[in-house]
Each structure stands twice: as structure tokens, then as C-alpha cells.
Amino acid sequence: MRAIFIVLLSIFIIMETFSQNITTDRQxxxxxxxxxxxxxxxxxxxxxxxxxxxxxxxxxNVRAIISPHAGYQYxxxxxxxxFSAIPKDAVFxxxxxxxxxxxxxxxxxxxxxxxxxxxxxxKVPVNKEIANKLINDNKVFKFPIxxxxxEHSIENQLPxxxxxxxxxxxxxxxxxxxxxxxxxxxxxxxxxxxxTPENLFVISSDFSHYPSxxxxxxxxxxxxxxxxxxxxxxxxxxxxxxxxxxxxGLVTSMCGWxxxxxxxxxxxxxxxxxxxxxxxxxxxxSKVGGKAEVVGYNALVMIDKKINGKHTGGSESSxxxxxxxKKQLFAIAKGSIQSMLDHKGKFVIDENSIPExxxxxxxxxxxxxxNGALRGCIGRFISSEPLFRVVQESxxxxxxxxxxxxxxxxxxxxxxxxxxTVIGPLKRIKNxxxxxxxKHGIYIKKDNRSGTMLPQVATENGWxxxxxxxxxxxxxxxxxxxxxKDAELSIYEGVVLEENK
Numbered sequence: 001m002r003a004i005f006i007v008l009l010s011i012f013i014i015m016e017t018f019s020q021n022i023t024t025d026r027q028x029x030x031x032x033x034x035x036x037x038x039x040x041x042x043x044x045x046x047x048x049x050x051x052x053x054x055x056x057x058x059x060x061n062v063r064a065i066i067s068p069h070a071g072y073q074y075x076x077x078x079x080x081x082x083f084s085a086i087p088k089d090a091v092f093x094x095x096x097x098x099x100x101x102x103x104x105x106x107x108x109x110x111x112x113x114x115x116x117x118x119x120x121x122x123k124v125p126v127n128k129e130i131a132n133k134l135i136n137d138n139k140v141f142k143f144p145i146x147x148x149x150x151e152h153s154i155e156n157q158l159p160x161x162x163x164x165x166x167x168x169x170x171x172x173x174x175x176x177x178x179x180x181x182x183x184x185x186x187x188x189x190x191x192x193x194x195x196t197p198e199n200l201f202v203i204s205s206d207f208s209h210y211p212s213x214x215x216x217x218x219x220x221x222x223x224x225x226x227x228x229x230x231x232x233x234x235x236x237x238x239x240x241x242x243x244x245x246x247x248x249g250l251v252t253s254m255c256g257w258x259x260x261x262x263x264x265x266x267x268x269x270x271x272x273x274x275x276x277x278x279x280x281x282x283x284x285x286s287k288v289g290g291k292a293e294v295v296g297y298n299a300l301v302m303i304d305k306k307i308n309g310k311h312t313g314g315s316e317s318s319x320x321x322x323x324x325x326k327k328q329l330f331a332i333a334k335g336s337i338q339s340m341l342d343h344k345g346k347f348v349i350d351e352n353s354i355p356e357x358x359x360x361x362x363x364x365x366x367x368x369x370x371n372g373a374l375r376g377c378i379g380r381f382i383s384s385e386p387l388f389r390v391v392q393e394s395x396x397x398x399x400x401x402x403x404x405x406x407x408x409x410x411x412x413x414x415x416x417x418x419x420x421t422v423i424g425p426l427k428r429i430k431n432x433x434x435x436x437x438x439k440h441g442i443y444i445k446k447d448n449r450s451g452t453m454l455p456q457v458a459t460e461n462g463w464x465x466x467x468x469x470x471x472x473x474x475x476x477x478x479x480x481x482x483x484x485k486d487a488e489l490s491i492y493e494g495v496v497l498e499e500n501k
């Protein structure tokens with residue numbers, strides 16, 4: 001019997017894998033249930049929803065929205081408020097729509113890659129190139145597209161997109177099937193390369209399910225405030241606190257909380273991003289809804305606080321490292337490597353002794369050299385983790401995991417010099433004359449490829465600006481020597497720390 005089960009399971013997996021290689025458009029399942037099933041009635045409904053919804057200022061730089069996905073008669077006006085916060089003439093390269101599964105559990109995320117999505121308003125094209133890259137490059141995305149077939153959370157957002165935007169971008173539909181926080185963080189990290197101003201992220205979620213009208217209002221406000229904080233830990237604590245209150249009828253504070261958590265992980269540490277509450281209602285506010293057991297709907301928008309491309313707060317090099325902080329970072333880097341060499345495992349850090357400046361989420365690289373020759377260099381360009389943790393993990397990776405070198409030995413380590421580079425904020429540039437050699441690192445991005453070199457690399461090699469760009473473009477971004485000429489260019493300052501001996 002066990003052998004038969006294994007054979008049947010193998011056949012199912014093969015069939016599922018094979019089916020993902022066949023072009024199959026995802027047909028609507030929510031039409032006629034959650035929203036009108038015919039084109040004319042749907043367009044009329046959307047026109048009324050957008051006409052009646054709350055309007056936001058026209059000049060917002062929107063990076064993401066959180067929009068409800070219930071029946072349009074209940075949540076449609078709140079969803080329209082969320083989309084209305086986006087300038088109507090905005091043009092995005094892709095719209096990533098992220099929802100949490102209502103129909104099945106699986107330990108990761110599923111992205112639809114074998115066709116387009118269909119609604120009564122027509123076809124919405126899926127960016128299959130990005131979908132396939134997510135699947136091929138990330139184990140956390142290797143889950144069947146069958147998760148999409150009966151799921152309504154993605155589909156319910158599409159008519160709003162089709163009606164509202166003058167130019168409809170390709171979409172990347174993602175369903176999250178897990179409630180494991182660490183797995184959600186991996187989903188966010190996989191999506192991070194596309195979390196840029198050229199793409200819009202739509203988080204599909206309703207909020208409280210089935211408390212009374214009054215309790216829903218209070219509970220949904222607390223949940224919204226925790227999202228506005230931008231802090232994943234605050235958000236998770238609020239969900240836990242809400243549950244601990246044992247509010248009568250409350251099943252969940254946010255059915256798509258894993259999708260909301262994904263957005264918070266993506267935005268964590270970026271102080272130019274701000275989340276605002278646009279509108280709120282619950283099903284009890286609808287003409288057809290009662291007030292005994294309701295579902296809540298928040299419309300939230302994440303905006304980039306920039307005016308004419310310039311950050312409104314802070315400066316390009318608005319951070320400094322004190323002598324004592326520098327000493328602590330080197331102690332962490334050296335202690336972490338030494339602990340691994342002595343087979344003691346991971347170096348234990350007393351977090352209470354770490355100053356707040358080193359707990360800020362920042363990128364950093366740790367470079368190892370022996371007699372001036374490179375022996376390892378690994379780090380994170382952008383990170384949601386605190387700086388001291390990034391330094392610890394980068395030091396270990398540089399010593400033992402840099403693919404260009406074998407793991408460092410005890411004898412080698414005796415003669416090793418350590419350099420720590422703390423990465424400052426990015427600044428987009430249009431003219432390469434803005435690059436100051438020795439001061440600026442460069443970051444080159446084009447489509448899904450990107451690469452960076454640290455500020456000190458150019459001066460150490462005696463490069464010109466164009467050589468700095470050429471080597472970074474060819475060797476780091478994989479774009480060829482001249483690839484930088486039609487790519488996005490950004491600069492950043494790095495605080496280079498060298499140990500005093």
C-alpha cells in the first residue's frame with residue numbers, strides 16, 4: 001500500500017511540474033460572486049466606486065498599497081480609495097500582487113508562471129520571466145501554481161487595476177501559503193530586487209474577521225497603526241496582543257497578515273518610506289451588511305518621501321561611527337572569526353552593550369587582506385538587520401564562505417588585516433561627473449541585474465571614473481564594459497573603518 005501511495009504521489013508531482021510548463025491562462029473564479037460577472041456591469045460598478053471613494057493628494061510617490069479583497073458591495077469603496085492614492089497617470093513596469101492563501105497551506109510562496117490572468121474586463125499579462133526567475137532561484141517559491149486556481153485575493157484586485165490605469169503593466173501574482181515568520185522573511189528577500197520605484201506592490205488583505213461592529217473598529221485601528229509604524233516586530237506583537245484579548249467572534253486581525261509582513265520586511269530600515277491610512281470601513285457600513293459579525297477593511301498606502309527625486313530627510317552621509325563603536329565592530333568581527341576557527345560556534349554578543357547607532361539597519365562589507373592582497377570580501381549592500389549583526393555575519397562569510405577563496409586557516413588569520421565598510425544611503429545620479437573617486441561607491445542596475453563596488457576599490461587600483469564604471473558594469477553587474485551607459489546609476493558613501501594596531 002505504501003509503495004502504491006509513493007507511486008501515486010510521484011505521478012502527481014510529475015503532472016504538476018508538467019502542467020506548469022503548459023501555457024494555461026488562469027480563469028476567473030470570483031466573477032459573479034465577489035464582483036459582477038459581466039463587463040458592462042463591472043465597469044459601471046467600478047465607476048461608481050471610484051467616484052464615491054476618498055481621494056488623496058495627487059502628487060504622492062506611491063510604492064505600495066494595502067487593499068481589501070472582499071465582495072465589492074462591502075469593501076469596494078475602500079479598495080478604490082487605496083488605488084486612488086496612486087497618480088492616475090503613473091506608469092509602472094510591473095505590479096506585484098501579493099495575497100495569503102485562503103484555500104491551501106504550503107511552506108512557501110507560489111507565483112503563477114504558465115499563463116495570464118483573465119477577468120470580465122479582459123486579459124492581464126503576467127511577467128513570466130520574473131515569475132520563472134523567482135521559481136528557479138529560490139526554493140521558497142518552488143510551490144505549485146494550483147494555489148492560484150480557486151484563490152480570490154489576487155483576482156479581486158485586477159478589475160481595479162484594469163479600470164484605473166491608463167497603461168496596464170504586467171503583473172507578478174504571488175500567493176503565500178505559510179504562517180512561518182522566517183519563511184515569510186525569505187519570500188521578502190527573494191522579492192527585494194524588484195522592490196524599486198519602477199514597480200508597484202499591491203498587498204491584498206482584509207482585516208478583522210467576525211467581531212462586532214464596535215470591536216472591529218477598535219481592533220482594526222490598532223492593527224493599522226502597527227503597520228504604519230513600519231516595524232515588523234510591532235506589527236506581530238499587535239496581532240498577538242489582539243488575539244490575547246479574546247474578543248468575541250474575532251478569528252483573525254488580518255487574514256493576509258503574512259502578505260502585510262512581507263511588505264514590512266521589504267521596507268524595513270528605509271526611512272524614506274512612510275505608510276499612511278487612507279480609508280477604513282467594515283462590512284457593517286454596507287447597506288447589505290449587519291453589525292453583529294463584521295469584516296474590517298483598511299486602505300493603506302506606502303509612499304516615498306521624495307520631492308523631485310531628492311530625499312526630504314537626512315543627507316547622503318548622515319551617519320558617523322564613533323571610536324568606541326568602531327572598537328566594538330572590530331571586536332565583533334574578530335571574535336566571530338576566531339570562534340569559528342576554535343570550533344566554538346557562533347560568537348555570543350551581549351546586545352545590552354551595543355549602542356543604538358549600531359542597532360540601526362544598515363549594509364556593511366567586511367574585507368580581509370593578507371600583506372595587502374585580498375583574502376575575502378562579503379557583505380550586504382542593503383539590510384533589514386542591525387549593523388552589528390551584519391558585520392558579524394559578513395565577517396564569518398568573508399573568512400569561510402567567499403567562493404573565490406578556500407576557508408581561512410588559523411595560521412593565515414594571524415597575518416590577516418580586517419577592514420569594515422559601513423554603507424550609507426543611495427543617491428541616484430544622472431551625470432557621472434557627480435562621482436568622486438575614493439569618496440563614492442557605485443551601484444549599477446539594469447533590469448534584473450545589478451552590481452556594486454566599494455569607494456576604496458577605485459583608488460586602490462588607480463582607476464579613472466570610466467574604468468570604475470566599466471569594471472563594476474562588467475565584473476559585478478554582468479552588463480559588459482559599456483553596460484553602465486544605459487543603466488541606472490547610484491552612488492553612496494562608505495565609512496571605511498581600519499583597525500588601529
